[in-house]
């Protein structure tokens with residue numbers, strides 16, 4: 001099983017950053033998320049109850065980000081990955097967390113992490 005459910009460019013307004021001014025204003029991170037998930041049951045039933053509901057995942061991640069206040073994107077990425085795996089029973093995630101505009105000369109910067117065991 002190598003199926004993936006994904007979310008691309010999810011907007012996550014949050015407090016993030018190491019500098020003083022960054023502790024005062026919300027900035028928008030962008031999240032790309034791949035989640036290992038067997039889509040065969042939902043593919044057969046056409047029932048969202050059999051699916052990994054990407055809407056539910058997105059809503060939960062946005063709520064977590066809205067309530068969080070980390071300094072590093074590394075910490076935020078690690079927490080987001082753990083949340084998805086523990087609350088949605090996802091065995092493996094690949095997560096890219098982008099901070100647009102953090103480096104003037106770059107479109108965005110950030111981290112790309114994988115957590116868990118990807119099913120064969």
Ligand SMILES: Nc1nc2c(c(=O)[nH]1)N=C([C@H](O)[C@@H](O)CO)CN2
Nearest residue numbers: 016017018019071072073074102103
């Ligand atoms: N590896 C990282 N480097 C930096 C981070 C970070 O989260 N991880 N953060 C900053 C500042 O907050 C920066 O984004 C402000 O523009 C600098 N380096």
